[in-house]
Amino acid sequence: MNTLVTGCEGFLGRVLVKKLKERGRYVIGIDKKRNLFHHSEVEPDIFINGDVRDKILREIVTEEGIDEIYHLASWAIQKHCAADPKSAFDNNINGLLNVLETCRNVRHNIESIVISTSDKAFGEAPVPYNENSPLQPLFIYDTSKACQQLISLAYARNYNLPIKIVACSNLYGPGDFNTTRIIPNSIVRLTRDLPIRIWKDSESHVREFVYIDDAADGFITVSERGRKGEVYCCGGDEHLKIKDLAEKICIMMGKDPKKYIKLAERPIYLHELKEQFMNSSKLRSLGWIPKFSLDEGLKKSIEFYTKLANEGKIHPTRFEEDGSITGELEGYFSG
Numbered sequence: 001m002n003t004l005v006t007g008c009e010g011f012l013g014r015v016l017v018k019k020l021k022e023r024g025r026y027v028i029g030i031d032k033k034r035n036l037f038h039h040s041e042v043e044p045d046i047f048i049n050g051d052v053r054d055k056i057l058r059e060i061v062t063e064e065g066i067d068e069i070y071h072l073a074s075w076a077i078q079k080h081c082a083a084d085p086k087s088a089f090d091n092n093i094n095g096l097l098n099v100l101e102t103c104r105n106v107r108h109n110i111e112s113i114v115i116s117t118s119d120k121a122f123g124e125a126p127v128p129y130n131e132n133s134p135l136q137p138l139f140i141y142d143t144s145k146a147c148q149q150l151i152s153l154a155y156a157r158n159y160n161l162p163i164k165i166v167a168c169s170n171l172y173g174p175g176d177f178n179t180t181r182i183i184p185n186s187i188v189r190l191t192r193d194l195p196i197r198i199w200k201d202s203e204s205h206v207r208e209f210v211y212i213d214d215a216a217d218g219f220i221t222v223s224e225r226g227r228k229g230e231v232y233c234c235g236g237d238e239h240l241k242i243k244d245l246a247e248k249i250c251i252m253m254g255k256d257p258k259k260y261i262k263l264a265e266r267p268i269y270l271h272e273l274k275e276q277f278m279n280s281s282k283l284r285s286l287g288w289i290p291k292f293s294l295d296e297g298l299k300k301s302i303e304f305y306t307k308l309a310n311e312g313k314i315h316p317t318r319f320e321e322d323g324s325i326t327g328e329l330e331g332y333f334s335g
Helices: 011-022 056-063 078-083 085-106 140-159 182-191 212-225 242-252 294-310
Strands: 002-006 026-031 046-049 068-071 112-118 163-168 170-172 196-199 206-211 230-234 239-241 261-264
Touching: 002 011, 002 056, 011 026, 011 212, 026 056, 056 085, 068 085, 068 212, 078 085, 078 140, 085 112, 085 140, 112 140, 112 212, 140 163, 163 212, 170 212, 170 294, 182 196, 182 242, 182 294, 196 242, 206 212, 206 242, 206 294, 212 230, 239 242, 242 261, 242 294
Parallel strands: 002 026, 002 068, 026 046, 068 112, 112 163, 163 230, 170 206, 196 261
Antiparallel strands: 206 239
């Protein structure tokens, strides 16, 4: 089976490529740039440096005889989307449209098209979210993901395309080099004896985290066993308050939470909902079960980021003394 993975160099993309190759897929990957920290074992059989919004996508699907598609390519950082909404909508919506138009026009052998969305698309809907929850997004990133879900379902119904949607909770684990995210940033900061920084108004916010390998397995399960025109929620076994997560990381790294958790000022344009977690029973009905508990996933994450930090290869997000972020919103990685 020839499989196309868009956004193959992203956090989920790299793990998904590795798992697909282990299952005997011939994998073609497309992304706008190579990841700085690249492992040869996760390389696709063919890597194409390109943008999913361009005509090269149709050439790939046609010339490589693509049977299966995982569309992951999108702007996934909420801060970036809030800072540049036009580019966020352009990448997330027009990128998806080019994938779907290509599939509509080519059609030939395509057996499965899996689209990645997010729990954020459900927005203000009651928690836990499920596949029947209304889409009630409030913010830029969230709205772009809700649009992806609606557009994908419309193409599935209008053109009978084998489209399936996976809406994931927050992904975490080794290999996430966006150190604005709470788990990698907290670990790296503690390795430097710096306090964890969380937003002043988010200590009691509730979030769910799904380990990256479990998420990749969920996508493959949906592609192989899911029904076309259906949405599947992919979440972990646990949800908890952000402060409780920070305390858990401190304790696992031998730090006193009372000394190593500090509150930071939230950027004025960055907004978040208080509670977001999912009911994944529909995905579990296909045989998917998360293999990693939060404690197990955090242990692996701590080992991974501590090693890189000790080697001077990964650095924490920079904060001013008052806790506000300055300069680049991302941490930086030295490959």
